[in-house]
Amino acid sequence: MSPELERCSRNLLICEKSNFRDERARYDIHVSKHFFNYKLSMVIPECASLPACIAGVIQTFSSYYRVRDLPVYKFLQEDILQKVVKNGHFYALSYNTRIDEDNTIAFLPSGHLIMSVNKDTYEQLGLEGKPSQYTHRKVQRYVVNVDLTDKSMTPGAKTYQRLITSLKEWVPLKSDFLISMKMTAEDDGGALQTLLSQYSFEEYRPTLQTHTLKETPCPSLHSSNLHGDEKSCDAHRFLEWLGAVSMDISCNNEASSFLSTYVCPEPWSSMSQGLLCTVTGFLIPEDIHSLLLELRHYFDQPKFTSWLSITVHGFADSPVSWGMTEHGFLKGGENFYNFVCFENQDYWLHMATGSHDGCPP
Template sequence: MSPELEKCPRSVLVCEKSNFLNEKSRHDIHVSKHNFNYKISVLIPECAILPANIARVINNFSPYYFVRDFPVYELLQDQIYETVVNKGNVYALSYNTRIDEDNTIALLSSGQLVLSLDKDTYEQLGLEGRPSLYNHRKAMRYIVTLDLRDKTLAPGTKRYQRVLSSLKDRLPLRYDFLFTQHNTGADEDGTLYQLLSQYKPVKHQPVLSSHTLTNVPCPTLYPSDLKGATLSCDPHSFLEWLGAVNLDINCENAADSFLSTFVCPEPQSCVSQALLCNVTGFISPEDVYLLLQELRQYFDEPKFTPWLSLTVHGYMDSPVSWGATEHGFLKGGENFYNFVCFKNQDYWLHMATGAQDGCPP
């Protein structure tokens, strides 16, 4: 085996156990801080058809818009700026920009505009920033964070004019972007679409796909047992199994198979059927939370399975992971989280990042 493949990059996995009804539960905070989500996977053992109420929530996810060659300075202009600052729930992410090679831009619902820039771009813009946490010996990337809700960045102030001049006149950065705004009733008339209309936005809806798995070996999970009843059922083993199921990788680990060594953690049982549902697109944290709330109600009526799983994947090339915490790429760029929801409203939460990320909150 290649020495490069034998090296296992450092990763961070934070695990929590709580109950959704616990007043100190932070599940809503964790969901809200994971700003940029491109895929949701739901696994429900002993289920063959996606329940209508869950399908309805997914079908009502907010649309998102793809805009080509969008000038970054437009985010500080007139109505877009006002919408970001006053209404919130607006997310934007530069598309097809690589966090380890290109300039990447992100707008958070908190009103923070994050620019991850190479050294040349940073020096040309002349904006105040800091070296990236993941530079090598010399600083080659810089992070500029602009809080659009800061009074010193209000239109008409000297700082606002300086920032606008840098992005519009000194170095007019333009990129393809993804935009979304959580539907709260205010955007049902196409407000965000109208704001972007001069750049001919293309509207998309998150795509839902589901299929039924048969004769699936599943771990036997208990709410009180976050670390597993045996050493083979620790969080890493569970997530590896879950990933293999999502990718349709055989977990039997047959003696004559050299393709996969993934196995279902013990103790386990074989379920006759399981529903695997995937949603892909530019998905807001608010929509993820609505889906989580609906999944919690799945157990309101008696079910054969005592648990179900929700996995949310973040964009590999987003400049942030949780909140405004800087995200790096290195080898995989992974940043995701997983809820295991139990019928008694207990849950496990796994939050995972790669080597170039801070510890999840």
């Protein structure tokens, strides 16, 4: 058989080990730069129900909006641009647009507008962009990145006018959007409400689901050992196990079983009960950060477990993964990160991306 058949596209997994109390730890930057999050799931061993303090933090998660057929230039009107898009906590991502087929648009909290568009749209737009890194021999997709905080983008400036003209007259790009914003003391979201009220929109709350795991084998982890050995399981096997418990996949199979030979990685111990909690929606990094802070305090009281885990999945069709690193789909579009928090405040951070993605930070 041809060796070509045995090749697979590349994937990356970054594993980091550090301590939350270490001033040089960069975990908060990695969280804040992963802008568009679709789902988070927590696994807390030896825990029967969601602790009230954690449930309380999830209750405070920001609502998000789904607005229909919103023209992109509406975000660039002077009032919205100043009060909403440039306020530092605004997230918008086109909804139901596929990064490998459609035009995908995102507004980042850093004040950047990213448009990943096909060749035809790009040529009609007449804006400066770059060919996508993940195209075949012929470029079929371009990425336009506009820094809206730049001086040349102040309303009235020439470049600003050109952007408005191209999005309003040349190619009136519009799409359904998912929008979320962290409300601050100075801004109660009034300007955003005014914009939304002109279109059909709905408000949503992130959905919380909890599930109790019973009598499940659970891998043993030692915070000092990231590589995995006879005392502790390695990152890939641990992530595989997390996937198995999240999807209720049996970990007790015989090596001779016809259907599946999957078993929990060694060494393991039996967990009498565990909590699996998932939150789905358009989740913003600020909220995930506050949840992570709360999870760190979980070990303030003595517990039967020495670790807990939280996994955050990014949108497969987002034009960026971390920061402004271009993101594509190819086979799965996976981009996610996982924290394992230990009782001594050590943590492991796993960041993974698929083939059409840069290296996580």
